[in-house]
Amino acid sequence: MSPPLRVNPQPLSLSPRQRKDPTTTKMARSNFSVLTILSVILLLPVLSLSFSPASPSDRRLLVLLDDLSLKSSHSIFFNSLKSRGFDLDFKLADDPKLALQRYGQYLYDGLILFSPSIERFGGALDLAAVLDFVDSGHDLIIAADSSASDLIKSVATECGVDFDEDPSALVIDHRSYAVVGTEGDHTLIAADDFIESDVLLGENKIEAPVLFKGIAHSLNAANNLVLKVLSASPAAYSANPSSKLSSPPLLTGSSISLVSVVQARNNARIMITGSLDMFSNRFFRSSVQKAGSPKKYDKSGNEQFVTELSKWVFHERGHLKAVNLRHNKAGETDEPAMYRIKDDLDFSVEIYEWSGKSWEPYVANDVQVQFYMMSPYVLKTLSNDKKGLYHTSFKVPDVYGVFQFKVEYNRLGYTSLLLSKQIPVRPFKHNEYERFITAAFPYYGASFTMMAGFFIFSFVYLYHK
Amino acid sequence: MGRATSKDPQALIHSLRSAYAATPFSLKIIDLYVGFAVFSAIIQVVYMAIVGSFPFNSFLSGVLSCIGTAVLAVCLRVQVNKENKEFKDLPPERAFSDFVFCNLVLHLVIMNFLEEMVKPESCLIMSCRCRWSSCPAEPMGINFAQNITTSMK
Numbered sequence: 001m002s003p004p005l006r007v008n009p010q011p012l013s014l015s016p017r018q019r020k021d022p023t024t025t026k027m028a029r030s031n032f033s034v035l036t037i038l039s040v041i042l043l044l045p046v047l048s049l050s051f052s053p054a055s056p057s058d059r060r061l062l063v064l065l066d067d068l069s070l071k072s073s074h075s076i077f078f079n080s081l082k083s084r085g086f087d088l089d090f091k092l093a094d095d096p097k098l099a100l101q102r103y104g105q106y107l108y109d110g111l112i113l114f115s116p117s118i119e120r121f122g123g124a125l126d127l128a129a130v131l132d133f134v135d136s137g138h139d140l141i142i143a144a145d146s147s148a149s150d151l152i153k154s155v156a157t158e159c160g161v162d163f164d165e166d167p168s169a170l171v172i173d174h175r176s177y178a179v180v181g182t183e184g185d186h187t188l189i190a191a192d193d194f195i196e197s198d199v200l201l202g203e204n205k206i207e208a209p210v211l212f213k214g215i216a217h218s219l220n221a222a223n224n225l226v227l228k229v230l231s232a233s234p235a236a237y238s239a240n241p242s243s244k245l246s247s248p249p250l251l252t253g254s255s256i257s258l259v260s261v262v263q264a265r266n267n268a269r270i271m272i273t274g275s276l277d278m279f280s281n282r283f284f285r286s287s288v289q290k291a292g293s294p295k296k297y298d299k300s301g302n303e304q305f306v307t308e309l310s311k312w313v314f315h316e317r318g319h320l321k322a323v324n325l326r327h328n329k330a331g332e333t334d335e336p337a338m339y340r341i342k343d344d345l346d347f348s349v350e351i352y353e354w355s356g357k358s359w360e361p362y363v364a365n366d367v368q369v370q371f372y373m374m375s376p377y378v379l380k381t382l383s384n385d386k387k388g389l390y391h392t393s394f395k396v397p398d399v400y401g402v403f404q405f406k407v408e409y410n411r412l413g414y415t416s417l418l419l420s421k422q423i424p425v426r427p428f429k430h431n432e433y434e435r436f437i438t439a440a441f442p443y444y445g446a447s448f449t450m451m452a453g454f455f456i457f458s459f460v461y462l463y464h465k
Numbered sequence: 466m467g468r469a470t471s472k473d474p475q476a477l478i479h480s481l482r483s484a485y486a487a488t489p490f491s492l493k494i495i496d497l498y499v500g501f502a503v504f505s506a507i508i509q510v511v512y513m514a515i516v517g518s519f520p521f522n523s524f525l526s527g528v529l530s531c532i533g534t535a536v537l538a539v540c541l542r543v544q545v546n547k548e549n550k551e552f553k554d555l556p557p558e559r560a561f562s563d564f565v566f567c568n569l570v571l572h573l574v575i576m577n578f579l580e581e582m583v584k585p586e587s588c589l590i591m592s593c594r595c596r597w598s599s600c601p602a603e604p605m606g607i608n609f610a611q612n613i614t615t616s617m618k
Contacts, residue, residue, distance in 0.1 A: 433580050440520035442512050443527030446505050447575050450530045454568050457498045457538075461561070464490060 056315045056354050061086050062100070062108040064093040066115040074114070077279045080307050084316065084356070086110075098123030100133050110139040110314055113155070116276055117147040127151065131158055137266045139313050143276040145214045146170055159270050160223035161260050164216045164251055168240040171216045171256060171274070175235040178211055179289040185241040188213045190290040191258055192301070193231040199318040199413035200229060200261065202308035208297035209290050210305045211283045214275025216256040225262050227412070229271075229309065232256035261313070267415045269313045279306055316356035318413045324350045325421055327405060330393060338424045339396050339403075340432070348391040349382070349407060349419065361388030370406040371397070372420075400427045495542045499535045506531035526578040533571045537564055 061081065065071065071078065071090055078088060089108065091098060093115035100106060111133060120126075134140050144152050144163060153163045170187045178190040190209035194201060210230060216238035219226050231254045238251040259278075262270040277283055284303040289296040311317050328335055330344035339345060347369055352359035367390050371378035377397040382390035402424050409417040488496075509528050518524060544552045544560035552560070 430580075435580060437520045437523065439516055440523035440527075442509060443520065443523040444579060446509055446527040447530045447572075447579060449505060450502065450534045450575075451572050453498065453501060454534065454572070457494070458561075458565065461491060461494055464494065 056319045056321075057085075057356055059085070059087055060108045061088050061110040061112055061314075063088055063090045063112045064098075064115045064118070064121070065090060066093060066117050068092065070114055073281060074279050076281045076284050076303065077306060077310075080303075081310065081314075084311075086314070092122070093118040094120070094122040096122045098125040100125060100129055106133065106136065106138060108133075108138070110141075112141045112143075113152065114141075114143050114276060114279070116144045116152050117149050119149045119151055121151070127154055127158070130155055134159070134264065134268045134270060135266070137264075137268045139268055139315070140270045141310070141313060142270070142272045143279060144217075144272075144274050145276045148215060148274075156217065156272050157220075159262050159272060160220045160226035161217045161257065161272050162220060163274060164238045166238070166240065166250075168242075169215060169238045169249075170241055171212065171214065171232060171236055171238055171258065172241055173233055173236040175291065176209075176233040177291050178209070179291050187241050189232070189236065189258070190288055190300075191230050191232065192290070193233060193254065194305075195227065195229045195231075197413050199411075200227075200309065200312050201305065202311070202317075204304070206301045206304050206308075208299060208301035208304075209288055210258075210301045211278065211286060211288055212258050212273075212275045213277050214258075214273070216251045216258075217260065217272065217274050218251055218255055219257055219260060223262075225264060227261050227263075228257040228259075229261050230257070230259035230273075230305070232258055259309070261309070263413075263415070265416070267319075269315065271309060271313045278302055311356070312413065315354065317354075318415065319354040320351055320362055320409070320415050320417055321354070321359065322349050322351045322407065322409075322417050322419050324348070325405065325407075325419055327421070327423070338426055340426055340428065341396055341398050341400055343396045344393060345396060346391065346393045347380075347382075347405060348389060350388045351384075351390060351409075351417070352388050353414075361386065363388075364411075366411075367407065367409055370408070371403055372406045373399070373401050373403045376406070377403070396425055400425045489547070492542055492546060495538050495545075499538045499542070502531045502535040502538065506535070523579055526575045529578075530571065530575040533575075534568070537567050537571065540564070540567075 063078070068090070082088060093113075098121055100108060100111070111130065113130075121129075130140070140159070142152065142156055142159070144156065146168070148163060148167075156163055171189055172186050173189045174186050176190055176192075177184075177186040178188045180188060189212045191212050192206075192209040194206060212230070216232065216236075219228060234253045236253060236256050237249040238256060239245055239249045258275070259271065259273040262272070264270070279302075283300060284306075286300050286302075287296060287298050288300040326335060326349070327345055327347045329339070330346055349369075351362040351364075351367065353362040354360075363384060363386055365381070365384070367382045367384070369378075369380055369382055369392060370376035371394070377399060378394050380392045380394050382392045384390045402422060405419075405421045405423060407417060407419040506528050509524065509531065513524050513528075541560055541564040543549060544555055544563075545557045546552075
């Protein structure tokens with residue numbers, strides 16, 4: 001996002017003083033400066049139109065490569081990013097001028113690490129810098145392969161996945177390998193065990209299996225933000241294909257993750273895969289036939305899978321925003337500073353999803369609002385009008401105190417929405433209670449009789465003599 | 466001690482009446498006043514027993530205004546009674562002014578209390594709820610007003 005443009009009003013306030021100046025030269029100069037300033041101010045709306053509106057999608061990506069030949073061997077992937085409006089900056093991973101930020105500002109919105117074998121980044125980049133980049137809400141794609149260095153593995157470990165420790169191990173699958181001309185060692189896997197999520201993988205189902213050749217990783221059980229997007233089949237295992245298995249492999253079956261994603265609490269998104277070849281033109285264009293399956297696809301699912309997942313990673317899909325949180329008493333329009341117990345109120349909020357180009361209404365039937373004071377007293381599902389407006393009405397509970405309207409919306413693949421707005425609830429005022437209750441008339445009568453009795457008694461007592 | 470006969474209660478009542486006849490007139494007025502207050506209090510209690518305790522504040526204020534009136538009148542009677550040596554130094558004017566002042570306070574309170582302020586279902590003890598139970602941790606506490614985290618990047 002570009003920094004906001006500021007207009008300094010200082011020069012304008014100077015000009016009237018200059019105009020009073022007696023000398024003509026100064027007069028002319030001041031006229032000139034006034035004209036300049038006026039023209040700049042008149043042009044400002046036009047100028048500001050040329051800036052892109054605030055959008056959550058990434059725009060500038062840094063691609064770190066081991067070898068510049070990757071630029072051409074993975075060109076389909078890079079071109080699809082470019083055609084979606086991304087500004088790609090290719091650098092060698094050991095470039096001595098590497099830097100993610102300058103003067104405290106990040107130069108990039110996303111980072112693609114296609115440099116599995118790098119032992120030390122060049123320039124100011126290191127493990128901590130990459131993690132800071134993610135911690136400040138930026139996105140990351142990590143692709144490793146059999147040559148993965150400790151550095152890349154430790155970046156992945158910090159993100160919540162553990163690559164296989166054995167440097168020579170590859171994912172082997174003797175059941176769902178991709179059929180190629182020669183028998184081979186079954187390290188080229190045709191994987192089709194996708195996560196079921198439209199927001200992660202797009203609405204169109206990925207028909208063809210995804211070709212994968214690389215190393216295995218497993219999810220860190222302590223990290224509940226990491227998700228397995230593409231899982232290995234139950235028959236897969238991670239071992240060195242060129243040597244005999246002397247001991248049982250550590251990573252086996254569907255605990256092996258081929259592609260994982262993380263959405264951090266700050267909505268930074270990370271994609272981790274053990275196969276750099278997955279992104280290559282060769283795999284994109286290759287035909288695929290899964291072992292044991294008669295069906296042969298002319299084109300592998302890689303292109304669709306990688307493109308759709310990269311759309312998610314770079315916030316072109318599944319990015320929600322909630323605006324215009326409103327509440328008011330039923331029948332009124334103004335937002336009160338306080339509610340009374342048992343008031344009827346209307347609550348509404350607008351939720352939009354970023355489509356990559358514009359904010360589109362988000363339609364779901366599971367958004368809930370809580371009326372919360374240490375625990376939810378009211379929990380209501382919001383109904384929506386298909387235009388992004390979510391609405392409900394309810395009665396304030398018969399409890400007073402400081403409440404909050406809370407919308408906590410966490411759904412797989414979507415950014416988490418956490419909204420809250422504080423509102424106090426007061427008890428009835430003294431004059432808001434029911435008055436002149438018929439059943440209480442004898443009591444009223446007795447009280448007033450006692451008063452009258454007191455008056456008469458005093459009179460009689462004082463004057464009886 | 467002689468055995469009780471049917472004449473004894475009559476004799477008792479007779480002696481009581483003759484003793485009471487000697488009471489000064491001012492004290493008799495007070496007695497009448499106390500009797501009236503206690504009688505109306507009893508009527509209200511009976512009424513509450515029949516109708517139910519719904520406007521409970523009103524019931525309390527009605528009955529307490531009667532009881533309070535009776536108590537204050539009894540206090541006045543104790544203080545103005547000539548035979549009561551305890552208050553022989555207290556002038557009856559002072560006793561009556563105390564009575565008037567206390568009655569004013571009493572009726573002010575009764576008027577204030579006469580409305581039904583407590584709804585039966587209203588929970589007066591509200592903030593203790595759930596403080597010890599397994600609430601999700603309150604991350605921001607009370608300074609959370611208008612803090613809308615919309616995850617803008």
